[in-house]
Amino acid sequence: MKTTNYRAINTFKSVALHSFLISVALSCLFPLIWMVRSSLMDPETIFTEKSLFPKAIRLVNYYNAWAEGNFGVYFLNSVLYTTAVVVGIVFISSLAAYAFSRLSFPGKNIFFYMFVGAMMIPLPGSFVPLYVLMSKLGLLNSRLGYILCMINVGLPLSILLLKTFFDKMPPDLEDAARIDGCGRLGIWWHVALPLARPALAVIVIFNSLNVWNEFILAMLLLNDKAKMPLQLGIMTFQGAHSVDYHLLMAGLTISSIPVILIYLAMQKHIIKGLASVGVVG
Secondary structure, rough: OHHHHHHHHHHHHHHHHHHHHHHHHHHHHHHHHHHHHHOOOOOOOOOOOOOOOOOOOOOOHHHHHHHHHHHHHHHHHHHHHHHHHHHHHHHHHHHHHHHHHHHOOHHHHHHHHHHHHOOOOOHHHHHHHHEEEEEEEHHOHHHHHHHHHHHHHHHHHHHHHHHHHHOOOOHHHHHHHHHHHOOHHHHHHHHHHHHHHHHHHHHHHHHHHHHHHOOOOHHOOOHHHHHOOHHHHHHHHHHOOOOOOOHHHHHHHHHHHHHHHHHHHHHHHHHHHHHHHHOOO
């Protein structure tokens, strides 16, 4: 009797928990579903047709949004910015984290705590110094200036994660690499980076999503439409076509697809990477 009651209670808890999680998931998915649905409809039926599935599908909306909204240029700009920033962050943060973890030099702790302290500053709080710096360097409204700023934004957390990983790297591996003739850079490239793949996966994914979705900093630094990333281009498109909701929804869907695909493909790596960093730390 007690076993039956115990099983009934566990079943009820499981059903209640899963019902709650499903309701939360549906509430998060509904705006995406409505966006895709609106992107496939006529402008006259978006707000009058109540069904979630449009009766007539208009794929031409995507072509019109791509052509009229200049989404091709914005999309390629976002791909360029994301690739350059992520490569720069991985290269610089891995070198810095390895130096903080395995080398001894004057002021090491001070410099590291400066990077950690930078994480406490709200992101908008760094925009004014970055804007002033880019202005004095003559890099306003330039792709290079925007890329350098985004690398700066992503470095503190990336260095902290990698240093935590490198701190627990067995010294015997470095000794074996030295016996094989590797120098400091050789150990970093052949030993440290391969071992840090879980942490690198987290850094790549988080920074990719951050750069792809960045809007405010791009709005401050870039005013040339030929250099705008996708998120800023959407705002420009919205201003020019504020009543063409079907085209606007098509543009938003285009910008969302890469983020959704990256997350679905890499969600296991995100969980594994965070768990590995936590265990190593």
